Amino acid sequence: MTTNPKPSILYAGRPIRYATSQWEKFQHHFTIIPYTSRSKSEFIHALQSGGPYSSINGILRPAISEPKTDLPLLDKELIAHLPTSCKIIASVNHGYDGIDTEELARRGIWYCNGAGAANDSTADIALFLIIAAFRYTTFSESRLREMRGAKYFRVEGDVVPYANTPRNRILGVVGMGRIGVEISLRAQALGMKIHYFSRTRKAADVEESLGGGVVYHSTLKEMLEVADCVVLACPHTPETHHILNRETFNVMKKGVRIVNIARGKCVDEDALADAIEDGTVAGVGLDVYHDE
Known part of the structure; x- marks a missing residue:
């Protein structure tokens, strides 16, 4: 008997230091893939078939990261390379300028911002x-x-x-x-x-x-x-x-x-x-x- 694998989440953030118990629960339900790309071109390359991000089901950006390791802006060009398996992107940020939400919606990808958190x-x-x-x-x-x-x-x-x-x-x-x-x-x-x-x-x-x-x-x-x-x-x-x-x-x-x-x-x-x-x-x- 086989069980369904846990969904894969691309995690673009610093190591969790405070909400550790919540993070442990999160990891119980999802497979975490750390974001390591250093540029937009590297990110796109990693999204290609056979790449480390090629089968992700979602993206989590829990905090503002270091500029060199943060996600690039999710524009139409980048969104075109997201795998069909990706269905949701969650960010702690309140604002979403720089995010092509219309293109995400066209692809059937949810974008969740952190409205109210700050x-x-x-x-x-x-x-x-x-x-x-x-x-x-x-x-x-x-x-x-x-x-x-x-x-x-x-x-x-x-x-x-x-x-x-x-x-x-x-x-x-x-x-x-x-x-x-x-x-x-x-x-x-x-x-x-x-x-x-x-x-x-x-x-x-x-x-x-x-x-x-x-x-x-x-x-x-x-x-x-x-x-x-x-x-x-x-x-x-x-x-x-x-x-x-x-x-x-x-x-x-x-x-x-x-x-x-x-x-x-x-x-x-x-x-x-x-x-x-x-x-x-x-x-x-x-x-x-x-x-x-």
């Missing part, structure tokens, strides 16, 4: 960047480190007028998804007023969960005109590519703060640099960059 962590960083953009804490820390034992700590005079409290300021959230909601809850603890622009208005119970007083704007321009701080919490799509650009910076308040925890390509960085230079933008907190 909501709190991302919102925490957004709060940190909001405070830093208003209070110039990062700038002040950098200046302090440059003093190297000097007796007095001095901040340049032209910065002082811009460093102030976020309390009673309007936070304009672009993209009121789960992360946007978490950012709003944290910002309210600072005494900020929440305005938002999103593809659709949130349900009444969601707005009520934010304590009431939340203002929805049906157009981005309308929200940007009143916001004291703009936080990007949207996915990167053709519609949100360079959603902050010269045109949108021109309608913002003088001295606005910009925080981006979304995707770097949501901001035209040349336009942002000019907006900082001309005084439109008084503080910036970036968790992501255009090319990273």
Whole structure:
């Protein structure tokens, strides 16, 4: 009597160090094939008939790996080489830009992202960047480190007028998804007023969960005109590519703060640099960059 072999999973990640008991259970159900390719061409070669990845049933990417050993982007060219046995790809990453999900769907391959796994962590960083953009804490820390034992700590005079409290300021959230909601809850603890622009208005119970007083704007321009701080919490799509650009910076308040925890390509960085230079933008907190 023969038994069916366990499905084979291509594992593209570092050795498991923490969730060891869960990993042991996982290995009980699946045969793990470690990902060792160093380039896209090596990966494609290993997927060919007779190669080490030629009969995989799925791919697991549990964490961000080292750049030299991480999976290449799953574009149409690479997907064409995946074996017909491959039916699912799972990644811890929240975003999936760089993944041709339409081509995967056409091939009948599921793509599962880690939506929700990093909501709190991302919102925490957004709060940190909001405070830093208003209070110039990062700038002040950098200046302090440059003093190297000097007796007095001095901040340049032209910065002082811009460093102030976020309390009673309007936070304009672009993209009121789960992360946007978490950012709003944290910002309210600072005494900020929440305005938002999103593809659709949130349900009444969601707005009520934010304590009431939340203002929805049906157009981005309308929200940007009143916001004291703009936080990007949207996915990167053709519609949100360079959603902050010269045109949108021109309608913002003088001295606005910009925080981006979304995707770097949501901001035209040349336009942002000019907006900082001309005084439109008084503080910036970036968790992501255009090319990273």
